[in-house]
Each structure stands twice: as structure tokens, then as C-alpha cells.
Amino acid sequence: MRPLQTLIISFTLVTLFATQAWSSDIPSPSLTPGAIDPSVTQQNIHITICIRGYTKTVRVPASYTNRLKKQQMREYGYADINPKHYEEDHLIPLEIGGNPREPLNLWPEPRRSGWSAKKKDRLENALHRMVCNGEIPLRDAQAAIANDWVAAYKKYVQ
Secondary structure (H helix, E strand, O other), X not given: OOHHHHHHHHHHHHHHHHHOOOHHHOOOOOOOOOOEOOOOOHHHHHHOOOOOOHHHHHOOOHHHHHHHXXXXXXXXXXXXXXXXXXXXXXXXXXXXXXXXXXXXXXXEEEOOOOOOHHHHHHHHHHHHHHHHOOOOOHHHHHHHHHHOHHXXXXXXXX
């Protein structure tokens, strides 16, 4: 094989695998379908989620999420059982009206992945900004992240 062909094939493979989402990157729809906070509506976003510091008023304590994380790690069947390698994350984030306490909205999200918690945080911030600026309806943002947050990242962040 010629060097140029090898380079092109190598680049293609690296690009493909660098952007591929693994099964643990997206929560299982049967275990974590997402859940919204019914008290947050499109009509009241400017007195709820768009207020600076709102999430601090609804966030559940770490004692609750740490206990749930260990339970859900078993349910998900993760081979890596070190809780420090996961963030117990809201699929539909609090910033866009995700339910803070409902286990169906929480899952142990891997920190060490191409599609890590850090990337999802960028999407959460982008969707929050877009909802509060009136660029996207609240329900559309919630549905996008709940259905496939990696696809939503590619659409709204990249």
C-alpha cells in the first residue's frame, strides 16, 4: 500500500472511532428514559430555569445520588465498578427542566469516554442558553437530549 493510501485510511479510521458513541455513553432507554419537572413550563422559564442559581434550589443532595449511582451501576452491568469513574447525571438536565429526584432521569455517566460527562455539560449549557434566549422551545430541547444526547451535541454544539 502506498504511503498516501495508508495515511488516508488511518485518518478515516481515527475520525470514525473518535466520534463513535459507545453503548455506555447513552443511557439505556429502558432504565433511564428521562423525566421532566412538571413545575417547569415554557411559560415560566424566566422565573425558573433562566434565573441564575436556579439549579441549586432543586438539586438533590449527594447522599441521594451517590447511593443511587451504586445501585444503577449494578443495573447497567458496568464492568468498571469504581464510582469515581462515573458522574450520576440527569439525562434531562436541571438547567432545562429535568426532574431532579426521579431515578428515571438519573444514570451513572462514564467520565472516561469519548462522549464523557464533560461533553454533555457543554450541550447542557448550550441548550440552556438557547431555551432562555428563545432560540428553541423548552420541550424540543428536552426531547433532543433525552432521545440521543450525542446526536443533540452534534446538532447544537459542533
